[in-house]
Amino acid sequence: MDRTPEADDAAQKKAAPIELVGIRKQYPDGTVAVGDLSLEVRAGELVVLIGPSGCGKSTVLRMINRLIEPTAGKILLDGEDVTRVDPVQLRRRIGYVIQNVGLFPHQTIRTNVGTVPRLLGWSRAQVRARSDELLDLVGLDPVQFGRRYPQELSGGQRQRVGVARALAADPVVLLMDEPFSAVDPIVRARLQEEFLRLQEDVRKTIVLVTHDLDEAVRLGDRIAVLSQGGKLEQYATPADLLGRPASSFVREFVGADRGIRRLAVTPVTRDMLEPLSGDHDGYPEAELGSSLYDALAAMLVTNSDHALIAENGQPVGLLTRHRVLSIDYPAD
Numbered sequence: 001m002d003r004t005p006e007a008d009d010a011a012q013k014k015a016a017p018i019e020l021v022g023i024r025k026q027y028p029d030g031t032v033a034v035g036d037l038s039l040e041v042r043a044g045e046l047v048v049l050i051g052p053s054g055c056g057k058s059t060v061l062r063m064i065n066r067l068i069e070p071t072a073g074k075i076l077l078d079g080e081d082v083t084r085v086d087p088v089q090l091r092r093r094i095g096y097v098i099q100n101v102g103l104f105p106h107q108t109i110r111t112n113v114g115t116v117p118r119l120l121g122w123s124r125a126q127v128r129a130r131s132d133e134l135l136d137l138v139g140l141d142p143v144q145f146g147r148r149y150p151q152e153l154s155g156g157q158r159q160r161v162g163v164a165r166a167l168a169a170d171p172v173v174l175l176m177d178e179p180f181s182a183v184d185p186i187v188r189a190r191l192q193e194e195f196l197r198l199q200e201d202v203r204k205t206i207v208l209v210t211h212d213l214d215e216a217v218r219l220g221d222r223i224a225v226l227s228q229g230g231k232l233e234q235y236a237t238p239a240d241l242l243g244r245p246a247s248s249f250v251r252e253f254v255g256a257d258r259g260i261r262r263l264a265v266t267p268v269t270r271d272m273l274e275p276l277s278g279d280h281d282g283y284p285e286a287e288l289g290s291s292l293y294d295a296l297a298a299m300l301v302t303n304s305d306h307a308l309i310a311e312n313g314q315p316v317g318l319l320t321r322h323r324v325l326s327i328d329y330p331a332d
């Protein structure tokens, strides 16, 4: 989507940066869930926390909105130390979406979405207008769904209501803990797509926890890989993480099929192309900037060794199957 710098500025003001400085969480029984973690998340950035079960991902997330109090360290939201802010006030600025959504079963969808605006003392008319606007934004018709109860919705629809509710008071940060894991893989892929489009519009600062590397690669601007005790193993863009794992832990974590995953985050660029020559009838087409994965898939489906690459509909060169399969892997 094209955005003017002014529109970007306006959007950015609705999001705030987060900085974790040496945070630690030791539970009363002595378990060190997070030892010493520092991480900065830029305003409007979507950062994914990933790592093996029990490595401290949820603990980190819940320290940001103070559902869990850190044992040491600082968490700065827009430069302000969150431990000095009243937790209730803080949570109104931070949307929180969890796996099973946690909708109130005896309230209608519209009432569920309006929860925080109501707490903030908005008028009935304002709350209703905002709820309907949000339902629309997440692709649910307010007329059709507004008066239903949560159990009258599918899992995927409930998940969208959870996102709408978290966005209702226009928070500066959205925390999401396994938001899409309760739905089947097809619905999940659709929700992820819709969510990315939504993020284009709202540009919140988002910290999302997942177990699913494909989800991390698809959604994250940057991915933080954690190991036990909340140790930060690598913090990088999806392409960097897959292309240059920083340690043997990360290499193992991203798995043997990282090459294929990497194709999905590497765009077709001009320097990969061979000049146009002769007859290219029958070659599959792909756009410059589309992923190598999509270009390769088109070649495989048509059993062709070449794809015709176009920019704005105009052919600009040829990509070969060999070139796709020989993208560089910097020495690990």
Ligand SMILES: Nc1ncnc2c1ncn2[C@@H]1O[C@H](COP(=O)(O)OP(=O)(O)OP(=O)(O)O)[C@@H](O)[C@H]1O
Binding pocket: 027, 028, 029, 031, 032, 033, 051, 052, 053, 054, 055, 056, 057, 058, 059, 060, 211
């Ligand atoms: N209240 C508690 N008391 C003691 N230990 C706890 C408590 N809550 C969590 N832990 C421990 O802290 C560690 C981190 O837990 P956390 O839930 O943050 O991990 P996670 O990475 O989100 O795990 P998962 O992916 O399985 O959800 C785990 O070893 C967990 O057993």
